[in-house]
Amino acid sequence: MSSEFVTDLTIFVLSLLVGFEVISKVPTTLHTPLMSAANSIHGIVLAGTILIAATASDLVGYVIAFVACVFAAMNVVGGYVVTDRMLEMFKPPAARKAQEVTANGSAEVTR
């Protein structure tokens, strides 16, 4: 077993642990956007599909590489755009307050 594999395995396990910890206490409000955000991150597979395309040399290889690139690019671009659209609705309270303040013409600062 190569040392490179052991390094990769180490990275894999540590990344898993980070993944378990990083979203431990997320409010229900954000479940769907978070799922969508995670969905776009695995669009990183685009890096993989670009790399395999380089080794393609026959028709079968080109077809597989093409389809893989289409899928991966769809995942990554669509994923980020749709997440952003979801989050657009989740305006931070500060922005809402700012809007209200402007609307009321009042300069009152609450915080």
Next chain:
Amino acid sequence: MSTFDTVIRLVYLAAATLFVVGLHLMNSPVTARRGNLLSATGMTAAILATIVVLIESGAASLTAWLVVAAGTAVGAAVGFVMARRVRMTAMPELVSLFNAAGGGAAALVAIHDFLHFTESPGAHILIPLALDVLIGAVTFSGSLIASGKLHGVVPGQPIVFPGARVVTLVLAAVMLVTTVMIAAGVGGLAAVVILSLAALAFGVTMVLPIGGADMPVVISLLNAFTGTAVAMAGFVIGNDVLITAGALVGASGAILTKLMADAMNRSIGNIMLGGFGTGDSTGTATATGGGQVRTVSADDAAIQLAYASKVVIVPGYGLAAAQAQHQVHELASLLEARGVEVKYAIHPVAGRMPGHMNVLLAEANVPYSQLKEMDEINPEFPQVDVALVIGANDVTNPAARRPGTAISGMPILDVDKAKSVIVVKRSMGHGYAGIDNELYTDPKTGMYFADAKKALAEMTAAVKMLVG
């Protein structure tokens, strides 16, 4: 390690860091959008670095470059247009579609790599390769079915056919055997092809028996699967950033799936085995479907509301879809001015997207103190004079209390316990779960068939007219 390699690896490290920080910022609504932006920045950097690697290596032929450019352009354009055009309420099914694409891409990476082995690369490559094909193919077909169920292309009810369990077991056995064969370096391409086909079929048989109401949890689980498949693809082609990002999504996706299942008071095992264990899951679901419905006019509804002492508003996805949050607030304020006590009952998964409703109502300046969570409001329903249900369906269906329906066990708002009920809905159409709502045929329920925005405006006008 050459300087070039070092720089590329450092860019990958930066990208991975941005993914982690980005996900972490998604923990709060205030920072979520910035988190997504950071994550996208990391993604752009990682992809650009990969292209630089390819240019530097000089390995890619002109044809290969054209394939990459054309494929990426087509995929990006399709993904962008779909993401921009999708209606707010159809977002979960689009996420599922993108997830299917990711899983498919991960599986294709492994298959492509397998075709280019000149000699057996050893188990440390072949095991992840087999797992990549397996998980990638399952998540590809499974996510397509899940998306189809939400979109209504595939029926939302649990689909159980005779011998389904045997088929699933056979497929599982085939997948196990071919995975071991690939890992051991025997069987060649045939084993990979058989594994792919068995896994594709397994994805279908896994999701078909699960009811539409549970789809968000299933999509989240398949999302975690795709992350794992991408990490496996990283092992196969020896790329760090795929391993890091894939494992990150695999783990955070698994946690998120658990959180979502908890919010619905279900266990993941219960959901996944939903259609398998209960033999009676289709029989009783439509038992009470034939009842009569009573319709009410805006004036009737207005009188009921104006002379009530306690009103609970139950907003659902129909309200979100019609963007009627301002109208509902106007009606509620009018009632409050008359001394009516008004509260909002928010189901954890109201509006298809958990938490969506709180945000919409907050945007319309509904005070947070009036928004009541399910556990808090349920004991109050027996004292409620009028429960005004606006575009909510499955979360109010009393059928959930009985075993044997598509939504059995799902926590619901006890709207049927209120003294009277007014339901604003566009038609008698089904909700997510695809079953009849027994609340609508309850004698004390009046149905008001209209778009939520229009209905609320009419009721508000009627209240003003009647009671000045």
